[in-house]
Amino acid sequence: MTFKPLGKRVLLERIEEATTTATGIIIPDNAKEKPLSGIVRAISPKVEEKGLVKLGDKVVFGKYAGTELTLDGKVYLVMNLDDILGVL
Template identity: 45%
Template structure:
């Protein structure tokens, strides 16, 4: 089953927050809305977006952004470009 995000959206699998991510980013689950790390599973149809973001990229995104969905038992997020803060490279 494929979820193809519309326009400038991206489908993301969030990484477990508490544990230290392989890339060294600690996102303590503090009260404060810390951004989250996630893996890009699918990129929207917007051309400019597709030039900047690829499937497999690891991105940092604003915690409050996007919509939650569950696909094949996995909790995923559909995020808009404006909520993507950075791309993380090891």
């Protein structure tokens, strides 16, 4: 399924973080926080026109930013361009 964001929105795939610490301690699922970074998978024409974010960019966003969306069994985030804090 293809998804094309409208307005000034982007579609992001969250980057999952490691499940163990540097010392080898395993972090249980209920103690993990949701990642605050992701990879841009789709952008709207307005965002493409501005050229601030491109497909494949790794970005950082706010903790409560975006709306979760499930496509083909994968969870994505749809958010406004203004909610993206920066590109890594």
